[in-house]
Every structure is written in C-alpha cells, then in structure tokens.
Amino acid sequence: MLAALQHGIRDVRLGERPEPTPGPGEVLVRTKAVTLCASDVHMFAEGNVGGVSWDGPFVPGHEAAGVVEDANGTDLAAGTPVVLDPAVACHECDMCAEGLFHLCRNLKFCDLPPVDGAMRELIAWPADRVFRVPESVDLVEAPVIEPLCVALHAVELASRPAGAVVAVVGCGAIGLFTLRMARLRGAKRIFATDPIRERLELARELGADDTMQVGVQDPGAEILKATDGRGVDIVFEAAGPQEALDQCLEVVRPAGEVVIIGIPSADEYRIRASSLRRRELAVRFVRRQNENYPEAIELVRQGAIRLGPLLTHRFPVERAQEAFLLAERKVDGAVRVAVVFD
Numbered sequence: 443m444l445a446a447l448q449h450g451i452r453d454v455r456l457g458e459r460p461e462p463t464p465g466p467g468e469v470l471v472r473t474k475a476v477t478l479c480a481s482d483v484h485m486f487a488e489g490n491v492g493g494v495s496w497d498g499p500f501v502p503g504h505e506a507a508g509v510v511e512d513a514n515g516t517d518l519a520a521g522t523p524v525v526l527d528p529a530v531a532c533h534e535c536d537m538c539a540e541g542l543f544h545l546c547r548n549l550k551f552c553d554l555p556p557v558d559g560a561m562r563e564l565i566a567w568p569a570d571r572v573f574r575v576p577e578s579v580d581l582v583e584a585p586v587i588e589p590l591c592v593a594l595h596a597v598e599l600a601s602r603p604a605g606a607v608v609a610v611v612g613c614g615a616i617g618l619f620t621l622r623m624a625r626l627r628g629a630k631r632i633f634a635t636d637p638i639r640e641r642l643e644l645a646r647e648l649g650a651d652d653t654m655q656v657g658v659q660d661p662g663a664e665i666l667k668a669t670d671g672r673g674v675d676i677v678f679e680a681a682g683p684q685e686a687l688d689q690c691l692e693v694v695r696p697a698g699e700v701v702i703i704g705i706p707s708a709d710e711y712r713i714r715a716s717s718l719r720r721r722e723l724a725v726r727f728v729r730r731q732n733e734n735y736p737e738a739i740e741l742v743r744q745g746a747i748r749l750g751p752l753l754t755h756r757f758p759v760e761r762a763q764e765a766f767l768l769a770e771r772k773v774d775g776a777v778r779v780a781v782v783f784d
C-alpha cells in the first residue's frame with residue numbers, strides 16, 4: 443500500500459509499506475486524511491521531538507480520520523466514518539489504574555518511532571481508540587478533533603476558567619481551540635496573541651475579545667494596560683518558543699495559573715524562579731489529552747465547535763512534502779494542513 447515516508451530532515455516521500463492485518467480487538471481503517479501537528483513539524487524540520495528521533499524511514503502523522511474497512515469482529519461496522527486516538531495505553535500500570543491513561547508508563551503512540559504513523563492507506567488500530575464521527579462531519583476536517591481534545595484537556599486542567607480573564611499565547615489549532623473552549627466554559631475576557639495576522643482574525647471569529655500581533659504590538663504591555671495592571675488569571679501557552687513563555691509569565695497575575703501546552707524546540711525553558719515564586723504562580727504542563735474524544739465529537743456534532751475554519755489547506759498524499767513545508771513555514775494563513783488520500 444501507499445505510504446508517506448520520512449527519510450530524513452525535510453525529506454518526506456511517497457513509498458510502500460506492507461498492508462497491516464488487524465490483530466485481536468483491532469479494526470482496519472482506510473485512511474482519508476491526516477493533519478499535521480506541531481510535533482510532526484518538529485520531527486520533519488528538526489529530526490526529533492522532545493528528544494525522540496528515529497533510525498529508518500518512518501510513516502509520520504497521528505491526527506487521522508478514515509472509514510472502517512474491516513470490523514474484524516468489533517462493533518465498528520465496515521463503512522463507519524471514524525477518527526483515531528493516536529495514544530494506546532496499557533491499562534495495566536499505576537497511571538492507568540488511576541485513570542491517567544495519557545500518562546501511561548507503557549504508552550504506544552501512533553507516529554512515534556518505531557510505531558508507524560497514519561499517513562498510509564490502511565491502518566490497524568485498537569477498536570477502543572477508534573471513534574465514530576457524525577456523517578455530517580467532513581472526513582478531511584475530522585482529524586482536527588485531535589488538537590481539539592488537547593485544548594479540552596488543557597482547559598480542564600485549569601482550575602477556574604469560568605469568570606476568569608484569560609490569555610492565549612499562540613493561535614495555532616490548539617491555541618484557537620483553547621480560546622474557544624475557554625469561551626464555552628465561561629471565561630469573562632479572552633486575550634489572544636500570535637505573530638500571524640490571519641490567525642488573530644480566526645481568534646476573533648472564535649471568541650477572543652482582544653487580539654495582539656506579536657512583533658507589531660507589545661502584547662505583554664497591552665494586556666497589562668487593558669487589565670489596569672492586574673494581569674490575567676490564567677494564561678495558556680500554546681506556541682513553544684521561549685519568548686512565548688516569557689510573555690505568559692509577564693501577563694499572569696499573582697496567584698495566577700500558567701498552563702503550558704506548547705513544545706519548546708530545544709526541549710528547554712529558562713525561567714527566573716523569583717518571578718514565579720514571588721507571585722506564587724501555579725505552572726501546569728499539559729500532556730496531550732485524556733479520554734476527551736467523546737466530548738469533543740459531541741461538541742462538533744452540536745455545532746459548538748467548527749473544525750472547518752482551522753483546516754486551511756489540503757494536499758493529496760503525493761504532495762505530502764509540500765504539505766509539511768507549508769505547515770513548517772506557516773505562510774498563506776496555514777493553521778492545520780491536511781494530507782488527503784483518494
């Protein structure tokens with residue numbers, strides 16, 4: 443079968459992989475689309491993500507949707523439109539016993555070498571990690587449910603989004619969904635910052651009250667001014683670079699919360715301990731999501747969340763390399779870029 447293969451840094455080419463055979467409890471899914479996550483782009487451009495790299499060519503992609511090809515005895519009938527949860531927990535370790543499946547000590551993750559990702563015609567995946575999506579959802583947009591789940595989880599981790607003044611630093615898919623979720627959860631006022639103007643337009647569409655363009659405006663100073671020097675209650679970091687974290691720390695009020703979702707390229711942050719300590723800040727890191735698919739899919743079904751505005755570009759799998767380059771350069775208003783199979 444056809445598969446996109448990453449051979450090296452900035453080198454994704456179409457190749458072949460053997461067809462998978464579903465094992466016990468697995469379904470076979472025919473892939474329709476895979477969207478590119480920041481972690482895929484880190485792997486593409488830097489050759490590693492969070493210290494994980496690879497040896498041979500591997501199949502990238504973990505945000506995937508498709509149609510069940512072979513139910514394999516499970517109750518997901520052939521023809522069912524589905525999205526995949528890329529993380530498979532062991533259900534045996536202490537974290538799983540606590541219901542913290544995303545922190546499973548033996549987690550298997552789609553596209554984290556040596557596990558092949560989803561950018562291939564067929565994928566066999568555990569049936570309990572495969573979720574039905576409503577017929578009304580465009581299957582090319584459906585993979586974007588994965589970053590929505592991450593946003594849902596991030597907002598869940600914040601202790602008091604209702605009534606809070608919130609800032610979201612970084613308006614990629616996760617940042618945009620985070621601000622949307624903060625809105626749905628009753629945030630009082632939402633600031634959003636990003637260097638890219640088109641993303642700020644989307645942020646306003648999704649519910650941000652005030653947006654500031656990094657590099658053109660001084661978001662830190664403006665947010666402080668707009669809050670009469672008080673700062674925000676909760677700041678979500680959804681960008682990655684050091685400067686983004688610095689901006690978060692600048693705008694959060696004493697006893698406020700910093701929720702870090704982004705992935706720093708160098709896997710390292712510099713912080714001045716006194717600046718956090720004196721304000722007694724709570725800093726929370728986010729590890730993807732935990733069992734958020736059913737809720738995310740329900741929000742999409744209800745129309746509370748629209749996936750379409752964030753799915754900005756579509757490329758046939760033959761042009762996967764171009765899709766990656768666009769996602770890396772973030773030009774042309776790109777937020778989520780899909781690689782599509784016919």
Ligand SMILES: [Zn+2]
Nearest residue numbers: 479505588589
């Ligand atoms: Zn992702």
Ligand SMILES: [Zn+2]
Nearest residue numbers: 532535538546
């Ligand atoms: Zn486990």
